[in-house]
Amino acid sequence: MVRLRKSALVIAAARQRRRLRESEAAFILLAAIAGLAAGALTNVQQLIAHGIQSLLYGVTINRLSALGMIHHPWKLLALPVGGLMLMLFARGLRNRQRIPVDVVEANALHGGRIPFADNLVIASQTIISNGAGASVGLEAAYAQMGGGVASQLGQWFTLRRGDLRTLVGAGAGGAIGAAFGAPLTGAFYAFEIVIGNYTPAAIAPVMAAALSAVFVTRALGADPYLIATTAGRAFSVSDYLLYALLGLLCALFGMLIMRLVAFTELSVHGWRRIAGWKPVVGGLLLIPLAMLSPQTLSAGHGALHLDLVLRPALSFLAIVLLLKIAASVISLSFGFRGGLFFASLFLGSLIGQIFAGLVNLSPLGAFIDPNDAALVGMAALSVSIVGGPMTLAVLMLETTHDFALMGVVLTATLVSSAFTREMFGYSFSTWRLHLRGSTIRSPRDIGRLMTLTAGRIMRTDWTAVSQDMTVAEFRDRVPLGKTAKVILIDAEGHYRGIVPTAAAFHPDLDETSAVAGLATQSGIVLRRAMDIRSVLKLFDEASADELVVIDDDEQVIGVVTERHARRRYFEELEASQRELFGESG
The missing domain is CATH 1.10.3080.10 (Clc chloride channel)
Incomplete structure (x- = not known):
């Protein structure tokens, strides 16, 4: 019961x-x-x-x-x-x-x-x-x-x-x-x-x-992260151009930071003597930076709000910017774990304030509000490092309630996002995955295509003959109409090429000659684990309509035709599209 x-x-x-x-x-x-x-x-x-x-x-x-x-x-x-x-x-x-x-x-x-x-x-x-x-x-x-x-x-x-x-x-x-x-x-x-x-x-x-x-x-009555507030006003065309320039500057800083993290991480990885002690060494390196400025500690929530309220000198902001970049690079490279989302917001606010100060000191006669520039810089640098232009634009809108600011924020974030994609192609998370050997460039679902491998789509009903056969022996073994192509293998079973059956029956061919002379694509093979995109790329490069699949021992385990590979590829794309629009089909 x-x-x-x-x-x-x-x-x-x-x-x-x-x-x-x-x-x-x-x-x-x-x-x-x-x-x-x-x-x-x-x-x-x-x-x-x-x-x-x-x-x-x-x-x-x-x-x-x-x-x-x-x-x-x-x-x-x-x-x-x-x-x-x-x-x-x-x-x-x-x-x-x-x-x-x-x-x-x-x-x-x-x-x-x-x-x-x-x-x-x-x-x-x-x-x-x-x-x-x-x-x-x-x-x-x-x-x-x-x-x-x-x-x-x-x-x-x-x-x-x-x-x-x-x-x-x-x-x-x-x-x-x-x-x-x-x-x-x-x-x-x-x-x-x-x-x-x-x-x-x-x-x-x-x-x-x-x-x-x-x-x-x-x-729960918890205080969310503070950003800043600003007053509503109208922005001129020159303001939009200046903030677009700020977006470009933030993109350059974003790519520099990501490159610095990768370079330092790879360098530190090669230091064998401190292999197990990297976080401790990193912590020791952070101490002098924190002594110079406590704003290098943690993600920077308090420092961001403090600097926007106090409006410190440009030299102070520049020093904090350099120290904070160094602290973030050291923290991530030496084994501390965390994200760069809020750190990039803080760094962006510093870049924005410095940019506003330089513009206001220039002889051009232009003036931009340091608070506005800080908010635009926050969004633009975060977009370059984290990604998501609308995410950051909406964050600025929800925290400031300033619809006028939304226009220049969108301008800067779109410039930053487009330039970063064009010149770099990764966000911070996908860049680190790329360094580990992954092909991920975005969170889009490529798992289906990654699991659609040559080993999954191959067929096993292929015909093989020894490369030592003569043409006459081949004709006896493989009569016309039995199969369109035959795989040649050596005495150990290793792949040695593909022979079109019709080529072996050409009337001008010497029957005592070795059939191996008719073999094509002897050096072009698929591996079992190759994903469908790599398979299709190899078909295009080889201009072939059929390729063999071999294992780690160079033994033939299957055959894939270009037509079947492309059909399976488009089937998976169609299935992904159905899921994308919520269809169960």
Whole structure:
């Protein structure tokens, strides 16, 4: 009876899951639940990180980066201590055979599937890094936990691939919306940075998650991240041109920062003597930077607000800009974990204020408000590094409520985004994945095509003969009409080329000659693991209509025709399009 009761419960649960997959209203409700969870987790992580900073540095009301100076320099030992904690944490994970999957990678390659342990690893490392004062933000942990919880919900309900990707994006976007108290920002973050496109079917669930997450922040009475406010006014054509120039400048800085992180990371990776102690060494290197300016500590929330209020001298802003870039590069290169979202907002505000100061000092007679320039610089630099022009434009709108500013922000972000894409082609997250050998350039779902390999689409009904055969022996073995092409192999079974059957029956051919002389494409082969795009590229380069697939031992295991490969490719594209527009077909 107990066994029958359990079986009935399993059947009932499966039925409910099926109903949810088929109901749009139920899916929106599930997204709202994911948003509530993401909002709660964002506030919990923020509380833990700030609690660590309070314990280590004694900060209470102010943000760590807003400190005027370090009154007790010995407290900066928290930086290498944090590095030591990360080092011990990494040693505890030594048995793990892979790098944790983040939300962008999960949606691009794995259909939204994220192992829950990966979420805990990324969030823990980020909280330790930020809590110790390293120059990284918590936004990566927020998005990871929000998207990770959504992924677990979606997997439990066995959602379709497209729905699971949408739910992961909704969870990650909800977490970012909760951090800034800005639901539209969270929604656009989901569309542009995690899902990779805007789709009619995703609008309602993503917005439901973002609104739910922000509701949690407001219900808890938590203060969202402060940006700045500005007064409404009209902008002239010359203002638009100046802010477009600022967008271009921010794109150059964004690409420089990403290159610096990559260069330093690769250089540090080669230092064998400190291989296991990199976070500790990084923490020690951050101490003198923090002594010069506490604004290099943490993500920079307090410092951003402080500089906008106090309007410091250009020389001070320039020094802080250089120190903050150095701190961010050191933090990420030496093993601290976190994102560059808010750090890029802070750096962008510094670039904007410096730009405004230089313009206002120039003999051109132009004047731009430093606050406006700071806000435009924040959006433009973040777009270059993080991506998502509409995400940052809407963030500025939701935090300032200034519709006039929206025009120049969009101008600068679009210039920055276009220039970065043209000259660099990556955001910070996809750039780091690229350095690890991935082909990801955006969160768009390429997982289907990556799993559509030569080994999956090959056929195994091929005919093989020895390369030592004569033409006469070949004609006896393979009569006309049996097969169009024959594969030649040597005595060890290694591939040696393809022989068209008709060529062996040419009337002018000497029957005693070796059939190997008729072989073509002897050096052109497919490997089992080659993805469909690589397969099609090789077909184009070889101008072939059929290629063999070999294994690691050079043994022939199958044959792929160009026609079949292209048909399978377009079938997968069509399936992706159906999911994109919410069709179950």
